[in-house]
Every structure is written in structure tokens, then in C-alpha cells.
Amino acid sequence: MQRMISSRNYQLVADMDRLKSQIKSCDERLSDAVKQNDQAEADRLKQKKVDIVAQLKAKKSEYRKAESRALRAEINRHKYIYMMLLIPVVYYFIFRYIPLWNAQIAFRDFISLKRTGITGGKWVGLQNFKTFIGSYYFWSLIRNTLMYSFGKLIVSLPLSILLAIAIYECTHKALRKVVQTLSYLPHFLSWVIMYGILLSLLSPSEGIINDIIKLFGGTPKGFLTNTTAFPIIVILSDAWKEIGWSAIIFIAALMGIDGSLFEAAIVEGANSWQRVKYITLPSIKPVIVIVLLMKIGTILDAGFNQLYMLYSPAVYSVGDIIDTWVYRGTIEGKFSLATAAGIFKGVIGMTLLYVSNWASRKFTENSLF
Amino acid sequence: MAKKNTYNSVAVRATAADRVFNICVTIFMVLLLIILIIPIWSTIALSFRPPAYIGSYLEGMFLAPWKWSAGAYRALLGNQGFLNSFWNSIKIMSMGVIVALFLTIPMAYALSAKGVPGKKWITIFVMIPYVFNVGVVPTYLLISKLGLTNHLPSVFMPVALSTYNMIIMRQFFEGIPNDLRESAFIDGCNDLQIMFKIILPLSKAIIMTIGLYYAVAFWNDYMRSLLYLQKSSLKPLPLLLRDILIGTSMNDNLEANAFGTAPIEAIKAASVFISAIPMIIAYPFIQKYFTKGTLAGSVKG
Secondary structure (H helix, E strand, C coil), X not given: CHHHHHCCCHHHHHHHHHHHHXXXXXXXXHHHHHHCCCHHHHHHXXXXXXXXXXXXXXXXXXXXXXXXXXXXXXXXXXXXXXXXXXXXXXXXXXXXXXXXXXXXXXXXXXXXXXXXXXXXXXXXXXXXXXXXXXXXXXXHHHHHHHHHHHHHHHHHHHHHHHHHHHHHHCCCHHHHHHHHHHHHHHHHCCHHHHHHHHHHHHCCCCCHHHHHHHHCCCCCCCHHHCCCHHHHHHHHHHXXXXXXXXXXXXXXXXXXXXXHHHHHHHHCCCCHHHHHHHHHHHHHHHHHHHHHHHHHHCCCCCCHHHHHHHCCHHHHHHHCCHHHHHHHHHHCCCHHHHHHHHHHHHHHHHHHHHHHHHHHHHHHCCCCC | XXXXXXXXXXXXXXXXXXXHHHHHHHHHHHHHHHHHHHHHHHHHHHHCCCCCCCCCHHHHHCCCHHHCCCHHHHHHHCCHHHHHHHHHHHHHHHHHHHXXXXXXXXXXXXXXXXXXXXXXXXXXXXXXXXXXXXXXXHHHHHHHHHCCCCCCHHHHHHHCCCHHHHHHHHHHHHHCCHHHHHHHHHCCCCHHHHHHHHHHHHCHHHHHHHHHHHHHHHHHCCHHXXXXXXXXXXXXXXXXXXXXXXXXXXXXXXXXXXXXXXXXXXXXXXXHHHHHHHHHHHHHHHHHHHHHHHHHHHCCC
């Protein structure tokens, strides 16, 4: 701590302030002397001012030297920190900045690494973006992306709040523990595994749901290849997988509510419903707003892994989102176009993230960054 | 018997509305439990289906456990291609977690240290690519150029230092009082010693949490494996699982009748279950630590 204070050069700063105020008073007295036509006094003051300015200059350079010395000392003191940063910074440079550099192929006529290299293709300006935005699939990609992200938000957010409140209010300890444990678990399973589980439920030949339909005399359906059923399956399976995990943040907020609020409410005669309505929900409102804003910031991420796993050419019209399209474009070798689509999504995503962060700071005094 | 309320300092008789509330909560929880269990149970029951079973899938769910057959598991665990994929996934996960922690911990610690000149610039350097995402192609080109295609590290290297995880860890480190670091400084420790001897022992929860996040991400990865690992001998489990589930294009290593007499539905369900096993084993540990670790990081009091 000692070194940190001395490095601030308080003495030098105080000296400089004193000299500056002397110059100021000198100026005032000089203008007084000029008004009273006192030539001798004016000359004396002028001379004095020159002296002080010279002193100030010396102090300033001394201060700059001390500052740079202090900076060097600080850097030296933290040299191990810089050493620790070395490898991660190199990593960032290679795996984050080179891709940023590579992204220029969106503005070029890139053919392949061997034939043109990154910088070999000729500039085509915004041609790839125009091709992407003007294509017939563009609006269906946007519509599907927004349909899934808003659909998931509308279904999952209220359910996860409900789940958090139910877990918080549940009086059966064993039931609470089992539901809590089981509802978090699916978050850790991959979408391939989820696909396998969904097949055992939904497939026309081997699914349980279709067995139930047959039991009631209906005809079995291929849910994952039906354009009406597919979006519902996507949204519900996401809810099944993720609500437990999304509820954690609300449970944490509920745990933070001051218990005396509830006690006071009970004494005042509020029943459980009223306590939820007037204490629990208002208390977790800021968290709900933050979660909502975070979701808005990532609204173009509609769930690549899920859709890539569940969709098939039969449901491309309702299953294809920007991410899956970019991915197929990559595999098919349409690199420039796929990069343009990726950048398009990136720019909108960045804007939304910025706006939601700004809104979050404004409305909840709590920002993500 | 009057039902006591849960708040210990006030004991009030539950009113009719309170009882209705409690019943509603219980019903909701039980319903949820059923919805959560059915898909898991149907997969487990299916995986143990005996070879000559005739009957619908619905009936299969209620098949008594003593009629179950572990044939599908025996077939899978005796299959070279399946074991090879499992081993690939284990390799990707363990190498990935080691590399990821090796990169994430020092950076999180360095960015949590106070009074480091230039820290602001490094933070900006880190945040620019995090905020501005250019998609999958530029990274794909980088991996091809580095010659990492068809090597297992291509799966974890592009995401080995996740900015998000690093920030969570940094927030945890920032919660440790700075006085500890300063006093260790005065006693003559350098930052490396401080990190290993003081900070890391205090941060087991967050290191476990972040390590498990990485492990889950690498184990479950599908997209990068599909892009970068074309050789069938390198296929990790999720890719093989997808092949098995679709059932049309079998992996080169898995011949059509590689699984003997076990029914193909049972094989599918069993491979789903085996893929989930490492996550199910890791899960109690995740649960133990994530409430401590993540919540300390993400929900600042």
C-alpha cells in the first residue's frame, strides 16, 4: 500500500498547484499596477512571473519523470500479471482476431484457401450481402429465427418463473428436492441425446405418443416431419430441457427476499396467494427484467444445435434459421455468402446487445457489462 | 392437526386460501415431475427391451424390470467402433478441460488484479471479438489453415477460452478481498505465488463449476466435430449417436449387423443412455458447486 501512495507524487502536485496560484495572484497584481501606472512595480512583477513560470516548468518535467518512473515501477511490480496474460492474449489473437481478419471474405469473391487465399479474391463490396438479403429464403430465415426465439421466450420464461415460485413455496421437502434435481438435469444433455429421447416419444413407428393416439383410434403422425407440429415440438422440447436451468436465477432471487416481509404479511392476515402477488413477484421483478433484456440481446440465437438436430429437408420451410443456413452454406462451400450472413447476424446481434444493455442500465440500474 | 406455516417466528393457522395454494403448488410439482420423468423413463425402458418382445412402446414402458434384457448394452460395449467413439469423446473432453482451465484461470486472475496499468486496453481487446460475432466460416478457414482439421484439438481449441466463463471467474476472483493480495505482496510473494497459494485454494468452487461447464460443452459438442473431423476413426460419440439414431447411413466401423440380436430400438435407446452417463455421473458434483460458483459470479448481491 505504501508504494501505491508514494507513486501518486502528492508533494509535486501540491507544489505545482501552489505555483499556479502564485502566477494567478501575480497576474492580478500586475493588472492593478498597470491601472495605477506604476511602471517599476509592473516590471518587478513581470520579472517575478517569469521566474515562477520557469519554476513551474521545472516542476512539471520533474512530475512527468516521476510519473513515468512510477508507471515503470507499477509495470515492473505487476510483471507476473503480464506474463500470465501472455498466452491467453496470443490465444485471443489467433482464435478471435484472425477470424475477424478472415471475415473480410464477405466483401470479396473468395473461392478457396488454395486458389485465392483470404486476400486473393477481388473486392465485390456489399454484393454478398445484397445476394443474401435479396434471396427468396431470406425472409423465411428471419421469420423462423424470430418465431423460435420469441416462441421459446413466451413459453419458457413464465414457466420458469412459475417453477421457481413452486419450488420456493413447496412444503414437501422430498418432492421439492426431486423436482429441483430432475429439472436441472436435461440442461446438461446434448441435443443429440434429446433427439434420441424425442424419437422414443414421437416417432411414427416407435413413439409412445403415437401409441396413445392409436389407442384412441387415431392415425399415427410423423411429428418431426410435419410442418405444423414441428415448431411446437421445437418450442416445447426446449422448454422441457431448459426451464429448470432458467429457474435457478429466479430461485436465487427468491432466496434473497427478506423473510420479515412475509412474516409481517402473515401477521397482517395476507394469505399465500396475496403474498405471492404482493411480495414475491414484485421482489423478483428486477431479475425478470434483466433476464428479459438479456434474451432480447440474443434474440437471433434461436438454438442452432436443437434445430440442426431435429430438422430435415421435409421441414426446412419452418425449421431453417439463420445459423443452420450459415452452417449448411459452410459445408457446401459457399464461404463468402455464409460469412456475409454471419456478419449480418453479428451486426444486428451487437446492436440488440448494446440497446438491451443500455435499457437494462436505464431501467434497473444494473447492466450486463 | 393445524398446519404450521414455514416461517418459524410466526405460527399462524393456515386459512382455506393457504390450503388451496399449497394443494395447487403440490399438484403443479407432481405434474412437472411426471412430465420430466416420462421421456427419461421411456428411453431407459426401451434400452432394456428384450430381443423377442412384441407389444407397443406404451406397453414397453410398464414392462417389469425382471423381464428386461441388457443385450443392447452388451452389444454396444462389445462393439469396437462404439468404444472407439466413446474414447474419442473422453479424449476431447479431458484434453479440452485441461487446456481451457490453463487458459482461463490466469487470464481471469490477471484481469481481476487491481492497479495493473493497461488493464482497460486488454479488457477492450477481449471484449471486441466477444461482442462482434462473425459466425462460423472465418474460424473454419482458420482451422483449415492451421492444419488442425482431422485432429481432435480442432473441436475444443476454438472455444477453449470462453470469454463468458472467463468473466464469471474474474467476478469470483474480484470478490476475494484485495487486502489478501496486497499483504502477500508486502510479505514478498509474487503474483504467481499469490495465485497458486492464496487465490486458487479459495476458488475451488468456481474452478470446479467452470471446469464442468467446459466438460459439458466439449462432451456435448456436435457442430465442430461435424465440421472438422471427417475421418470416421475420429468420430466422437455425438456424431456416432446421430448415425445410430438416423439408422440409414451406418458408420464405417459399425456394420449393419454389428449388434447381434438386440432390437435396433433398444440399441438406439441404450446408446442415448450411455452417452448421457458421464453427464449423469458429473451431475451431483455440478449441482454441489454451481449454486456456489455461478450464483456468486452472476448474481452480484
